[in-house]
Amino acid sequence: MSVALRRALLAVVGLVFLLPIVAMVEFTLRSPSGTGYGLDHWAAILDPERERSYRNLFEGVGNSLTLAVLTAALVLVLLVPTMVLVSLRYPRLMRVLEFVCIVPITVPAIVLVVGLAPVYGVVVRVAGGGTWTLALAYGVTVLPFAFRALQTDLSASNLGTLTEAARTLGASWPRVLTTVIVPTLRRGILAATFITVAVVLGEYTIASLLNRVNLQTALVQVSRSDPYAAVIFALLALLFAFTLLLLIGRVGTARAAGVPTAAPADPAASASALAAAAPPPSPTTSSKAAR
Amino acid sequence: MTSSSPVVPADRADRADRADPTSPRGAGASVELRSVVKQYAGHTALNGIDLTLRPGELVAVLGPSGCGKTTALRALAGLERVTAGSILVDGVDVVDVPTHRRDVGMVFQSYSLFPHLTVRQNVEFGLRMRGVDRRGRAARSGEALDLVGLSALGERYAHQLSGGQQQRVALARALVTRPRVLLLDEPLSALDAKVRVQLRDEIRRIQHELDITTMFVTHDQEEALAIADRVAVMRDGRIEQVGTPESLYSAPQTEFVAQFVGVSNRVPGDVVGGLARVAGAELPVVGAPADGPVWVLVRPENIALADTGVAGVVEAVMFLGPVCRSTVRLANGTVLQVQHRVEERRPAGTAVHLRFEAGAVAVLPRD
Known part of the structure; x- marks a missing residue:
């Protein structure tokens, strides 16, 4: 493929991604009077007098961030040791684990919710109806992304030999985990964390159907009364997801350049998962922005 | 199985002293594998092997792929749990001692440097695990890197080193704690021929300097003969023969050893009165076999082209340098x-x- 053709393709793809974002930015900059542009809508979000209007939105942001942290912790605490254990001790079970972890991506969210509804009946009785309990459901939905991110690093690193080398050098299992396994899988762990955060920030269906407030449900709600605020928050969420993507890329590049790893960088896998998980503008807000 | 106690002394100061790679010779331990059996599901990897390593001795374990040589080494390291038998280090059974307390140093076949650490940090890893302070670690890692000639590359990462350099760092890392037993699991097999010979000689030099008991696993007979004090030839989970390289080469006790160690011609002959009669020649025999039909094992270098002698026709010629x-x-x-x-x-x-040279030949019974 020639350089010119490559650049042309890149430009077309860039435009496809850029146009809706530019349209959203343009929408948020429209003056309330209907003529000209200004930062009035952006300033209004920070206006203390209008705090009540956006209370639900800020609550949604807070809930989503809490859920992101909880889900990431849940996934890492459960998935990393499991994958390491399976990889080192029971490599034949990796296929089974992969199947189990990938299954959630094949189940539509609505079906997942139908299954989760009775489960949450029990969860509410045991742990209360706090929004944080959504982290349990999100832990399942992010499994495919987190698994892939970790699997890339795991399969490319010679973890078995590294672990054995550490053992012969006098490291106990806890020290092997902290001084060898986690640093070796650092890139995969970071990618899994970032992707988890992005997926959780973009989740709408489960929260809506289980009647919880998170960023996306709050966006839809606020878009009915203030579409500008909804688009602004959607843009900020996109920016946040984009920053995470850049961070993943930087981690990969840093490793390739200075801090080595046996794992080749796999930005494509991370990027595609992150792009898929990035919170899109809700249907309501995007349609209004396009008008 | 006898009860076991940790091989590694609890006193860290003692350990730190022994970690000095420049300390006097004599740190090597005696190692004894007694009737060691290792079975996996339906497969016997080690079938009751007995092997003794004297203090400071380098024993090469030689055999084809799947013969159990690496399993034996891993059992000694504690990376494989044996099904039966005992492994004694300085007379103490270590079968129940976990790997990280066995006080062994190991170099693996595949590159095993920690990718997130520099060369120096890699070498210091074992000392860190033993609680040696920063100054002590710096001094000892420097000495260990000097030992393998890589003190200038301390700040590099593994991916910035060649394969030979990586294995030398792995050797320094294994030696810096001054383990009582050094285990080398085909450490040269991933290297190109020239580097392999250089590193092989270096391993031998360092092993001599430190007088450390060493088990060297390889499938390369030339490597085993060149480096070892004694060689143990393994086949199907058993040890076929243990001996000095010279004795293995000149007096193989089984056909397998004869064929595996060097190239050997197997010629039908007869032993009569202590001499082997083969193709019209009478040759002195290793040992004192009974008279009767035998297979005579003659090395290619013990047969010469001559003007008179056994007649034959050249079928192929191979140039070996x-x-x-x-x-x-x-x-x-x-x-x-x-x-x-x-x-x-x-x-x-x-x-x-052809003329058979006068060197003594080995014979095996022929039914």
Whole structure:
């Protein structure tokens, strides 16, 4: 493929991604009077007098961030040791684990919710109806992304030999985990964390159907009364997801350049998962922005 | 199985002293594998092996792929739990001692440097695990890197080193704690031929300097013969023969050893009165076998091209650098490998005569 053709393709793809974002930015900059542009809508979000209007939105942001942290912790605490254990001790079970972890991506969210509804009946009785309990459901939905991110690093690193080398050098299992396994899988762990955060920030269906407030449900709600605020928050969420993507890329590049790893960088896998998980503008807000 | 106690002394100061790679010789331990059995599901990897390593000795464990040599080494390291038998280090059974307390240093076949650490940090890893302070670690890692000639590369990462350099760092890392036993699991097999010979000689030099008991696993017979004080040849989970390289080469006790260690011609003959009669020649025999039909094992370098002697026809000639090896078919159909000078090379199809040199030959019973 020639350089010119490559650049042309890149430009077309860039435009496809850029146009809706530019349209959203343009929408948020429209003056309330209907003529000209200004930062009035952006300033209004920070206006203390209008705090009540956006209370639900800020609550949604807070809930989503809490859920992101909880889900990431849940996934890492459960998935990393499991994958390491399976990889080192029971490599034949990796296929089974992969199947189990990938299954959630094949189940539509609505079906997942139908299954989760009775489960949450029990969860509410045991742990209360706090929004944080959504982290349990999100832990399942992010499994495919987190698994892939970790699997890339795991399969490319010679973890078995590294672990054995550490053992012969006098490291106990806890020290092997902290001084060898986690640093070796650092890139995969970071990618899994970032992707988890992005997926959780973009989740709408489960929260809506289980009647919880998170960023996306709050966006839809606020878009009915203030579409500008909804688009602004959607843009900020996109920016946040984009920053995470850049961070993943930087981690990969840093490793390739200075801090080595046996794992080749796999930005494509991370990027595609992150792009898929990035919170899109809700249907309501995007349609209004396009008008 | 006898009860076991940790091989590693609890006192860290003692350990730190022993971690000095420049400390006097004599730190090597005696190692004894007694009737060690290792079974996986339906497969016996080690079938009751017995092997003793004397303090400071380098024993090469030689055998084809799947013979159990790496399993034996891993059992000694504690990376494989044995099914039966005992492993004694300085007379103490270590079968129940976990790997990280066995006080062994190990170099693996595949590169095993920690990718997130520099060369120096890699070498210091074992000292960190033993609680050696920063100054002590710096001094000892420096000495260990000096030992392998890589003190200038301390701040590099593994991916910035060649394969040979990585294995030398792995060797320094394994030695810096001054373990009582050094285990080398085919450490040269991933390297190119020239580097392999250089590193092999270096391992031997360092092992001599430190007088450390060493088990060296390899499938390369040349490597085993060149480096080892003694060689243990393994086959199907058993040890076929243990001996000095010279004794293995000149007096193999089984056909497998004869074929695996060097190239050997197996010729039918008879022992009569302490001499082997083969193809019209009478040759002195290793040992004192009974009279009767035997297989006579003759090395290619013990057969020479001559003007008179056993007649044959050259079938093929292989150029090996300083020498050539010709395949000669005798009139009775026996095919022999003959090693000779390059100038004596004859083209395929040439009629030649062979003379058996006077060196003692090994014989095996022939039914």
